[in-house]
Amino acid sequence: MRFVSITSPHSERPNSVTMTMLWVIIALAPGGVAMTWYFGWGIVIHMLLASAAAVIAEALVMKLRGRPVMPAVSDLSAAVTALLLAIALPPLLPWWLTVLGTVFAIVVAKHLYGGLGYNPFNPAMIGYVLLLVSYPVEMTAWLPPIMLNQHPLDFAQTLTAIFGGGLPAGLQWDALTMATPLDEMRNQLNQNRMISEIRQSTLWGDFGGRGWEWVGNWYLLGGLILLYKRVISWHIPVSMLGAVLVMAMLFHFLDQESHPFGLFHIFSGGTLLGAFFIATDPVSAATTKKGQLIYGACIGFITYIIRHWGGYPDAVAFAVLLMNMAAPTIDYYTQPRVFGQRSTGDD
Amino acid sequence: MATSSYGRLIKDGLWSNNQALVALLGLCPLLAVTNTAVNGLGLGIATLVVITLSNVTVSVIRNWVRPEVRLPVFVLVIASFVTAVELSMNAWFHELYKILGIFIPLIVTNCAIIGRAEAFASKNSLDRSLVDGLAMGIGFTLALTVLGALREMLGMGTLFSQADLMFGEIASGLTLSLGDEFKGMLLAILPPGAFIGLGFMIALKNIIDKRLTQPRKAETVTAARPEPAAG
Structure with missing residues (x-):
């Protein structure tokens, strides 16, 4: 046989x-x-x-x-x-x-x-x-x-x-x-109204705008599916959401009445969609693990900066495109050492 | 170069060594003012005048200028003509002058002009420098006008708007409109639109060149090599 x-x-x-x-x-x-x-x-x-x-x-x-x-x-x-x-x-x-x-x-x-x-x-x-x-x-x-x-x-x-x-x-x-929740919040804040006053309106849910925040939840679910199937790794979403949260909470605690609670920024606009589906694009994102952490965090920071001080209410798209430009440089400086090689003292 | 005729100079200037599309010189004014066809044409003509006059002058004085000081002398010559053009525009085309603003004095720094003075006029006779200046200037003007027209049509849905600034009241009927329903693509007027538009124009030129040379592929390509972009 x-x-x-x-x-x-x-x-x-x-x-x-x-x-x-x-x-x-x-x-x-x-x-x-x-x-x-x-x-x-x-x-x-x-x-x-x-x-x-x-x-x-x-x-x-x-x-x-x-x-x-x-x-x-x-x-x-x-x-x-x-x-x-x-x-x-x-x-x-x-x-x-x-x-x-x-x-x-x-x-x-x-x-x-x-x-x-x-x-x-x-x-x-x-x-x-x-x-x-x-x-x-x-x-x-x-x-x-x-x-x-x-x-x-x-x-x-x-x-x-x-x-x-x-x-x-x-x-x-x-x-x-x-107006979208981000736009609405921005306009109201520009009129020098306080957050506790703004949130009296029926437009708002627990964190973001009513309805809008639930869409965010379902994107989060989709993102978890991608993570489970290992289509994406956790580095970019976690660092991006973390950076948005850190920035937002920092300013929130400095002045609670003119900076919305951190989760507002997570559940509004394109943050969750961006974190799981857009920033993780395997072609245009950074590829090394350490690089992905830097890349995601920078997207988060830029998103908050443009939302807060910039001309547009939402900024995930701009932040992703800006960091796309930086991705090759990030990859260059975060190349992992070849297995078995020792670091030479100067790197 | 010594044997080439006027025809060759003209072809170089208008097409095969176009300062905007091939040498990629003078991009700053090219990208900044081409948001309408009239603006592009206005700055193009100003550049045309300056490049022609500076080519002629540099060619005349080429035997008396020592090589060590040639660049400052060229810049001085160009700056004088630019000042003259600027003052004339301020006098006769005041509205257009106000729109083009800083970009008229900046013609002094246009690499295309000093490039032609250095690379061509300082080594060639008066008549050839004159033809070269005219051809290069017209080529640059055409590129500016076409890019301006494209951006104006995409961005505002008009063509030759404000033509009266340049040609007087009689030209105000020249303005074409694609209709009030047309919603302009704002991006075309903004700076990225200039880069994208110029990119497409260069691509189009390369495609045409490729199509033209393909049937004669067997022949050796003897087209004049463009000078490298210098800034």
Whole structure:
């Protein structure tokens, strides 16, 4: 009797890029569902729209570059970029802005730099920042969460609003939209009101804005899934959230009435989404363990600094892009010693 | 170089050694003022005048200037012409002068101008320096105007707005608009828009060059090498 001898690897796994991307999409699901629950169908429409635009743009660019189209499209990386962008967009954003941001993200931020694995910046955040800088009015027109929304739109009405058909009769944009919690807190503080006074309003939940903070919880759950599946390591999320918390608590204890409690910053805006899904992008983040700690902490610090002193209410996207620039330098100075080598006295 | 004709000089200046798109010189004014086509054209023409006059002057005095002091002399020549242009613009195109502001005196520091004085005019005869200055200046002006037009269209949805500042009241009808519905992309007007736009223009030029040379790939490429960017 003969036994067939097989060389290793004995068990194969499917393409790891595709699997990684698939897990990111799965982990985004709780947050996505929560967003849809609180802010209506707009999120779903933008996700579909952005995914379609991203896949088409990816296919066209690969064709233009003379590369095989199918492997690039089927590795799901374009879809992940699109979903991460779509989830950051206001629910009633006009459709062409979603398409513009997605195409810019895929074509300019990803493929002009060499495609997947070569992009120095997170493509989804480039698309988001392009839209935020270029179209500030549209990009800040957020809906209130469902329990505060006087006029919830159904699916057809949302579709009409996004595709340029305007709002249902009798509704104005001003009546429909509302400032995000970060924006609201900032405006109120700028009017020299005290936090205990500001928080009397029904807009606020336990830590952040009502509804908004729950979306944060579901992103946290998604992040834990990614950690459990070892798609990401704990270094970047922990150091980023830690840095935000340290900064916020420090200022909170210095002056409790003009600096919100630390967890407000964690559960508002894009902090949790950014910490688990965006800052951990394996391509544009730092790669060494020590480097990841520095990278995440700096994102946290910059986020708080821009939120507090800068011109924009939220800053995760800017912080991530700024640190993307620093990531190669961080990696250079945090290279781990080769196993077995002793440190020479001077390093 | 001695055997090349005027045609070659003109082609170099307008295309194959374009100071903005190939040599990447004079980027500071190029990026800073090209938020509208008219601004780009205005600064382009000012630069064109200065580069032509300085090329001519440097060529005339090239045999009397000792090599040790040539650069200060060139800068002095350029600065005199820039001052003249600045005062003239202040007199006749006051509104445009106010918009371009600091970037008119800064033409003195435009590397493209001192680059041509050093690399070309100080070694070539008067007529050739004149043609070179004109060609380089026009090439730079074209790049500035095209970039300005692109950014203006993307950012504000207009073309040749404020043309009356330059050509008088009669030109105010020249302004084209893409319609009031067009929502401008603010980023195109902001500094990043200039970098991205210039990047796309350079890419487009390289694609055209590649397409042009591809059919004749077998022939040896004898195109003039661009000078390295110097600042």
